[in-house]
Amino acid sequence: MHERLLLDGNMAMVEAMRLCRVGVISAYPITPQSPVAEKLSEYVENGKLNAEYIRVESEHSALSCAIGAQLTGVRACTATSSVGLALMHEVLGVASGCRVPVVMGIINRALVAPWSLWCDHQDTMAERDSGWIQIYAKSVQEVFDSMVVAYRLAEHKDVQSPAMVCIDGFFLSHTSEVALIPSQEEIDDFLPPYQPCNAHLSVDNPMFVNNLIPSSEFCEMRYQQKEGLDHVKEVLPAIHAEFLEKFGREQFTVEQYCCEGADMVLVTIGSMFGAAMQAAGKLRKQGKKVGVLRIVLFRPFPYEIVGEILRDVPVVGVLDRSAGLGAQGAPLFTEVKTAAANPSTKFVSMVGGLGGRDLSTATMENAFSYLEDVYNGKADGKAQKWIDLKDNYGTLRLKNIGGNELCIK
Amino acid sequence: MYQIKTVSEELVAHGVSTCHGCGLELVIRAVLRELGERTIIVIPPGCAALFSGYGPETALKIPGFQGNLENTAAYAAGIRRGLKRQGINDVHVLGFAGDGATVDIGLQALSGAMDRDENIIYVCYDNEAYMNTGIQGSGSTPCNAWTTTTPAGKKGIPKDMMLFAKAHHIDYAATASVGYMDDLAQKIKKAKQVSGMAYLHVCAPCPTGWGYSPCDTVKVAKLAVDTGLWNLYELEYGKVKITKRIMVRKPVEEYLQMQKRFRSLTEEEKNILRISVDLSTKELEQLERMGE
Numbered sequence: 001m002h003e004r005l006l007l008d009g010n011m012a013m014v015e016a017m018r019l020c021r022v023g024v025i026s027a028y029p030i031t032p033q034s035p036v037a038e039k040l041s042e043y044v045e046n047g048k049l050n051a052e053y054i055r056v057e058s059e060h061s062a063l064s065c066a067i068g069a070q071l072t073g074v075r076a077c078t079a080t081s082s083v084g085l086a087l088m089h090e091v092l093g094v095a096s097g098c099r100v101p102v103v104m105g106i107i108n109r110a111l112v113a114p115w116s117l118w119c120d121h122q123d124t125m126a127e128r129d130s131g132w133i134q135i136y137a138k139s140v141q142e143v144f145d146s147m148v149v150a151y152r153l154a155e156h157k158d159v160q161s162p163a164m165v166c167i168d169g170f171f172l173s174h175t176s177e178v179a180l181i182p183s184q185e186e187i188d189d190f191l192p193p194y195q196p197c198n199a200h201l202s203v204d205n206p207m208f209v210n211n212l213i214p215s216s217e218f219c220e221m222r223y224q225q226k227e228g229l230d231h232v233k234e235v236l237p238a239i240h241a242e243f244l245e246k247f248g249r250e251q252f253t254v255e256q257y258c259c260e261g262a263d264m265v266l267v268t269i270g271s272m273f274g275a276a277m278q279a280a281g282k283l284r285k286q287g288k289k290v291g292v293l294r295i296v297l298f299r300p301f302p303y304e305i306v307g308e309i310l311r312d313v314p315v316v317g318v319l320d321r322s323a324g325l326g327a328q329g330a331p332l333f334t335e336v337k338t339a340a341a342n343p344s345t346k347f348v349s350m351v352g353g354l355g356g357r358d359l360s361t362a363t364m365e366n367a368f369s370y371l372e373d374v375y376n377g378k379a380d381g382k383a384q385k386w387i388d389l390k391d392n393y394g395t396l397r398l399k400n401i402g403g404n405e406l407c408i409k
Numbered sequence: 410m411y412q413i414k415t416v417s418e419e420l421v422a423h424g425v426s427t428c429h430g431c432g433l434e435l436v437i438r439a440v441l442r443e444l445g446e447r448t449i450i451v452i453p454p455g456c457a458a459l460f461s462g463y464g465p466e467t468a469l470k471i472p473g474f475q476g477n478l479e480n481t482a483a484y485a486a487g488i489r490r491g492l493k494r495q496g497i498n499d500v501h502v503l504g505f506a507g508d509g510a511t512v513d514i515g516l517q518a519l520s521g522a523m524d525r526d527e528n529i530i531y532v533c534y535d536n537e538a539y540m541n542t543g544i545q546g547s548g549s550t551p552c553n554a555w556t557t558t559t560p561a562g563k564k565g566i567p568k569d570m571m572l573f574a575k576a577h578h579i580d581y582a583a584t585a586s587v588g589y590m591d592d593l594a595q596k597i598k599k600a601k602q603v604s605g606m607a608y609l610h611v612c613a614p615c616p617t618g619w620g621y622s623p624c625d626t627v628k629v630a631k632l633a634v635d636t637g638l639w640n641l642y643e644l645e646y647g648k649v650k651i652t653k654r655i656m657v658r659k660p661v662e663e664y665l666q667m668q669k670r671f672r673s674l675t676e677e678e679k680n681i682l683r684i685s686v687d688l689s690t691k692e693l694e695q696l697e698r699m700g701e
Contacts, residue, residue: 023494026487052490057521061483064476064518068487071474074494076487090477201472201488203447203500208467210475217464
């Protein structure tokens with residue numbers, strides 16, 4: 001029997017961790033993740049969650065503790081944001097390389113500099129090749145559901161790779177929605193107790209984990225990791241099907257809105273999907289054949305599925321919530337374009353919503369309007385399009401320092 | 410004498426690829442002898458990683474994990490809590506790291522573990538520089554000592570990790586030395602007993618980096634103690650107890666002249682060292698009296 005609860009994304013994540021019976025929690029506070037760290041400590045203190053809580057001194061230690069704990073045979077968890085994830089960078093590779101299936105909540109926030117407390121995806125995109133599974137949620141309900149799915153997926157014997165569930169800072173983490181939360185029995189029925197099936201630290205079966213490896217073995221071990229991630233495409237549909245059967249909610253690898261027969265499709269990720277759908281719905285009413293695609297599973301990237309969906313779409317815009325500096329296209333664009341099944345499709349790299357800027361319906365309409373220009377041959381769409389950039393970007397703040405000219409002589 | 414081809418009766422294999430005369434090897438053998446096979450070890454990259462092993466081989470019979478350079482204490486804490494959550498309370502969790510991984514890059518994670526009073530035993534084998542990467546200076550390198558990154562002698566006095574431990578109010582901290590193995594064994598026995606964090610800072614001379622004959626490791630370690638340059642004492646719940654009292658200190662020259670790394674010390678620098686030995690020994694005795 002599920003409960004209907006009014007939760008924000010952070011609390012939905014906490015409920016998932018609780019119901020998935022995490023045994024060790026290590027967390028370090030960072031905006032906008034802090035409520036997760038706080039609520040978990042409260043649950044441990046009041047006995048709602050039978051777990052050890054490690055109040056670590058950094059995110060680097062948070063993930064290190066989680067790895068150490070999980071290696072002994074318990075489900076361990078942590079959550080972080082932005083620079084916290086960047087600080088973990090070194091240890092991310094330890095979790096994935098040692099095949100420790102930790103599930104971590106990421107509340108997406110821009111990376112410094114300049115400082116921002118607000119959402120974009122540069123933090124997780126910077127870790128896209130770390131060997132972690134990445135799932136991006138669109139709603140509070142999906143935050144909960146994705147966490148539960150992530151444990152099953154990460155711990156699957158053929159996958160054995162850690163997973164990040166990425167949720168948009170503030171847009172999801174601090175926005176309340178009604179969410180259906182299953183009972184403990186229902187979750188237990190879906191997610192069995194944790195069983196380490198690879199590296200394990202136990203005095204009854206001693207093994208040394210993660211020592212120095214010669215080049216004669218390193219390559220093969222990396223390939224094993226690649227295979228683990230490759231298995232996701234076989235394993236995940238079955239997990240999604242079981243989830244649907246048990247909880248009645250469909251889970252997505254990618255989600256489509258009016259993509260079939262569309263002239264223009266905007267590819268999105270995370271919570272921006274809602275505004276994009278709204279804009280597309282409005283344009284559809286005006287007779288414009290537009291659609292929206294949402295990438296839910298970013299790592300491993302579902303190339304075949306995306307390629308197939310976009311096969312007959314003439315113009316595809318890919319909206320990244322991170323800049324992809326120095327590259328011709330931002331990270332999501334690069335993947336989507338690689339997935340292209342039809343060489344005549346025009347792909348347009350779009351960037352928007354950085355540092356917490358709202359991707360409104362109006363912004364999405366502008367994005368579609370640009371795609372229409374490309375479709376009609378009015379624009380070539382080759383340059384990266386920053387869809388919500390203000391025209392004064394080059395003279396920002398100049399009037400505030402009392403002059404109209406740059407003060408550099 | 411260990412024979413490479415015979416199977417070790419203890420927990421560490423014979424014939425490990427450490428340098429001849431390695432001080433750290435004596436430490437790890439002694440520590441694991443006392444802790445026993447129900448121990449999980451965390452080793453960062455560094456000289457001790459030679460015991461983690463290479464490829465499919467390990468030099469240890471106990472379970473272990475090779476972490477990163479700066480998070481030995483964090484991995485150990487996670488392992489401890491994972492065991493605790495499963496009701497496994499008869500296993501020792503040992504962090505075993507060199508001075509670089511402890512007093513420099515590992516200081517933050519160590520501070521966190523001490524602050525939370527994690528039930529782990531942390532042993533720092535101090536060979537007073539980054540030996541595994543080729544003798545670069547660390548926060549534990551003695552004043553004026555040569556290393557490859559302090560070619561004109563290191564400026565500044567090494568960090569005092571016992572004061573660091575004291576400042577964190579941990580249950581038990583001690584210095585030890587491979588020159589006095591019985592004293593080291595006693596301290597590991599005590600570290601096993603505490604319910605919170607135990608920290609051991611062990612002098613582990615390095616013939617390769619210090620520039621002395623490999624057969625003299627124990628002699629050099631003893632001299633460090635006998636000259637007053639390395640005091641053997643413990644902090645039990647903050648109280649100082651000197652465990653090896655040196656009645657008549659040997660001159661520091663005896664220690665210095667054995668090692669090439671001190672070759673360029675001037676008379677004035679040696680004098681400063683003599684004075685600082687006097688002061689630090691007196692200070693320690695005072696602290697001991699204060700605790701009585």
